Amino acid sequence: MAELNTGGGEGKKGGKKVRSKKQNAGVDLTAMVDLAFLLITFFMLTTSLSKPQSMDLTMPDKIKDPTTKPQEAKESKTMTILIGKDRKLKYYMGILKEPYQGVGPTDSTYGQNGIRKIILQKMANLKASGQVGKDGVVVLIKAIEEATYTDMIDILDEMAITGVEIYAIQDMTEEEKAVMQ
Secondary structure (H helix, E strand, O other): OOOOOOOOOOOOOOOOOOOOOOOOOOOOOHHHHHHHHHHHHHHHHHOOOOOOOOOOOOOOOOOOOOOOOOOOOOHHHEEEEEEOOOOOEEEEEEOOOOEHHHOOOEEEOOOOOOHHHHHHHHHHHHHHOOOOOOOOOEEEEEEOOOOOHHHHHHHHHHHHHHOOOEEEEEOOOHHHHHHHO
């Protein structure tokens, strides 16, 4: 950088000693700012952001042949879970009008000591009686309109935790709606 000295008495004879002006020491921060932006860019590009948590849902194939019959499940293996408002939960085995072993819709709760324990017991009973094949328990999940999204996710989590392989989300019938009221 060029500097122009403008002083008054350097060329005079018999003058006083000439002292140069002291300047404040300055640090050029341009390189540091460049480095900071390079590091920020590097870490932004190499860091993985939080991945959304999702559950795999297998949807059935579209039936191309109308003569194909739907898969039937035994009443002893079919459990229906009814989800109501205010985290109300009921379950029954078999058909609502004629429940399996005469036990109709029963109240339950979410979590380890609620529906999870019941599903695991049903799976253990089927295994002990030799009825468990590749299927296991078939769960039908039905919710009323007032049920919350959280309730549905909690039930789907229970399916994943207990290892239920076959479950379906269906609409509630009028009789089941009456039971949930």
